[in-house]
Amino acid sequence: MAAGPDDPVAAPGHGAPRVRPAGDAALTVELGDTVDPVVNRRVLEFDRRVRASGLPGLLESVPTYRSLFVQYDPGAVAFDALAAALLALVPDGDVPAEGRRWVFPVCYGGEHGEDLGHVAGTHGLTAEQVVAAHLAAEYRVYMIGFAPGFAYMGGLPELLHTPRRASPRLRIPANSVAIGGVQAGITSIPVPSGWHLLGRTPARMFDLARGDDAFLLAAGDIVRFERIDTATFAALEGADGPVARRVG
Amino acid sequence: MDGLRAIDPGLLATVQDAGRYGWQRFGVVVAGAMDLAAYRTANALVGNDADAAAVELTLTGGRWEIAGQPRRVAVTGAEFAIAVDGRPVPAWCSFVLRAGESLTIGRAPDGVRGYLAVSGGIAVPPVLGSRSTHVRSGIGGLDGRALRAGDRLPLGDAGEGPELELPAEARWPRAPRLRVVLGPQDGHFGPDAIAALTGEAFPVTAEADRMGYRLAGPRLRHRGSDNIVSDGIALGSIQVPASGHLILLLADRQPTGGYPKIATVVTPDIGAVAQAAPGANLQFEAIGLDAARALRRDWDAHLASLSARMRPAQSGNPYDSARLLGLNLVGGVVAGE
Numbered sequence: 001m002a003a004g005p006d007d008p009v010a011a012p013g014h015g016a017p018r019v020r021p022a023g024d025a026a027l028t029v030e031l032g033d034t035v036d037p038v039v040n041r042r043v044l045e046f047d048r049r050v051r052a053s054g055l056p057g058l059l060e061s062v063p064t065y066r067s068l069f070v071q072y073d074p075g076a077v078a079f080d081a082l083a084a085a086l087l088a089l090v091p092d093g094d095v096p097a098e099g100r101r102w103v104f105p106v107c108y109g110g111e112h113g114e115d116l117g118h119v120a121g122t123h124g125l126t127a128e129q130v131v132a133a134h135l136a137a138e139y140r141v142y143m144i145g146f147a148p149g150f151a152y153m154g155g156l157p158e159l160l161h162t163p164r165r166a167s168p169r170l171r172i173p174a175n176s177v178a179i180g181g182v183q184a185g186i187t188s189i190p191v192p193s194g195w196h197l198l199g200r201t202p203a204r205m206f207d208l209a210r211g212d213d214a215f216l217l218a219a220g221d222i223v224r225f226e227r228i229d230t231a232t233f234a235a236l237e238g239a240d241g242p243v244a245r246r247v248g
Numbered sequence: 249m250d251g252l253r254a255i256d257p258g259l260l261a262t263v264q265d266a267g268r269y270g271w272q273r274f275g276v277v278v279a280g281a282m283d284l285a286a287y288r289t290a291n292a293l294v295g296n297d298a299d300a301a302a303v304e305l306t307l308t309g310g311r312w313e314i315a316g317q318p319r320r321v322a323v324t325g326a327e328f329a330i331a332v333d334g335r336p337v338p339a340w341c342s343f344v345l346r347a348g349e350s351l352t353i354g355r356a357p358d359g360v361r362g363y364l365a366v367s368g369g370i371a372v373p374p375v376l377g378s379r380s381t382h383v384r385s386g387i388g389g390l391d392g393r394a395l396r397a398g399d400r401l402p403l404g405d406a407g408e409g410p411e412l413e414l415p416a417e418a419r420w421p422r423a424p425r426l427r428v429v430l431g432p433q434d435g436h437f438g439p440d441a442i443a444a445l446t447g448e449a450f451p452v453t454a455e456a457d458r459m460g461y462r463l464a465g466p467r468l469r470h471r472g473s474d475n476i477v478s479d480g481i482a483l484g485s486i487q488v489p490a491s492g493h494l495i496l497l498l499a500d501r502q503p504t505g506g507y508p509k510i511a512t513v514v515t516p517d518i519g520a521v522a523q524a525a526p527g528a529n530l531q532f533e534a535i536g537l538d539a540a541r542a543l544r545r546d547w548d549a550h551l552a553s554l555s556a557r558m559r560p561a562q563s564g565n566p567y568d569s570a571r572l573l574g575l576n577l578v579g580g581v582v583a584g585e
Contacts, residue, residue, distance in 0.1 A: 022431065022485065023484050062503055075548050202417070
């Protein structure tokens with residue numbers, strides 16, 4: 001008997017994750033409904049287990065802030081059976097972080113970060129104070145989405161929380177280091193956005209020429225920034241080798 | 249080199265295959281043919297692999313030529329008016345197109361999208377495992393963009409084969425009411441919203457493209473918040489933003505989003521959505537997961553048996569008759585017009 005859509009399958013004892021249908025060939029396993037590093041860590045560990053499980057009918061999984069979206073072949077597995085098998089893989093409680101650690105060079109302000117002054121003005125800070133606060137923090141990639149390789153990151157210091165622009169820009173450049181609301185991010189291709197541009201990194205976040213490594217960041221990665229000047233930016237932007245450093 | 253040349257690509261033509269699955273975790277849009285059954289039928293008619301790339305046409309099909317050896321071609325989807333050097337050719341039927349002949353694809357009276365398949369398939373390089381074009385991110389197809397007049401698309405190798413047709417009664421029917429599975433966030437809506445979803449008509453607005461259709465019609469009220477923390481989006485997801493107006497998400501949907509999704513149109517009925525033009529009334533019918541799975545099984549079986557349902561192109565095919573007459577092989581026979 002299939003669970004009705006109003007009666008999502010729940011597993012008591014696992015922090016009540018819920019499996020909800022998304023049509024005939026996809027479902028969502030919700031581990032929470034907030035932006036929370038513990039929930040996100042559990043999602044990423046759950047995703048790792050799902051991918052390693054070899055469960056029949058699994059086609060693709062997409063980890064988000066607080067849920068795992070699963071595309072499946074309904075010819076190979078029914079919703080109820082898959083839901084039960086997935087719930088058995090949900091980790092109990094918090095799990096250790098497993099992401100890679102990166103340092104990204106950033107050129108702040110000027111033509112590379114035209115909203116630096118606006119953000120400083122919004123908070124009664126100087127541009128240098130904004131840069132210092134942004135540099136001091138460590139950021140965690142919660143998910144990749146919106147555009148290929150776009151990293152949604154948490155960890156933005158509270159004094160930099162800045163409402164999005166009232167009117168989004170039609171196009172902001174690739175590899176922009178930006179903030180929006182409580183979130184930080186690095187863009188990967190030119191996109192419309194209401195986020196504020198603090199600077200740019202010469203690292204190419206998305207580059208098909210790198211093959212399977214086309215995307216620099218993955219969910220769970222930890223990011224810090226280091227400041228470079230415009231001359232260094234120019235030198236690194238055209239560089240062949242890796243520009244962002246793996247430090248763990 | 250053999251190729252397919254766009255003399256005029258019509259309103260919007262892009263290279264598409266079955267979609268770029270496996271990369272949504274990196275924010276990559278799936279894309280792919282909007283009307284999957286029509287796309288797969290076009291490939292079957294010309295003897296291609298099921299996942300070969302074809303050209304997706306929109307509302308008007310334009311004009312095309314091939315270079316190199318003769319190729320079987322077929323146009324499926326909406327019933328476009330098709331002609332080769334001015335001689336009419338039926339849709340859902342393969343025929344041989346030779347270099348120097350001009351394939352004209354006019355308007356679609358009954359739908360929006362068509363699939364032009366050429367034997368050998370469109371051989372643009374695959375990107376992340378697929379040839380599908382996603383214009384907004386500039387990935388796939390020909391340089392990640394819509395086709396322009398003068399473009400030449402490479403073709404794969406192909407042998408000869410029969411001219412085939414798929415009779416109308418053997419095609420996947422367009423559902424009069426789109427079947428949906430409620431969820432994943434139907435809990436954000438009260439019974440009145442669910443009743444409106446399944447009882448009222450929702451006209452397609454002019455804001456309708458490969459990413460999704462904004463629908464007019466009644467506004468659905470949220471019971472709780474009109475925002476959720478972003479989660480994954482399925483093909484056919486029906487989002488309800490704060491305005492209460494529905495957005496039905498299609499091939500170029502974003503992988504994640506933050507509006508509650510009240511229901512999801514089942515995969516077998518997405519083709520009917522793909523062929524719904526602005527102004528068309530969409531109606532929804534909620535079905536359970538078991539019924540959705542059974543429907544999907546029927547659809548998969550339909551797609552797997554396309555070749556068996558095809559028959560040799562009928563002699564009533566005016567293009568064949570015209571060609572035979574033209575070649576002076578059928579002396580004294582009058583083509584039945």
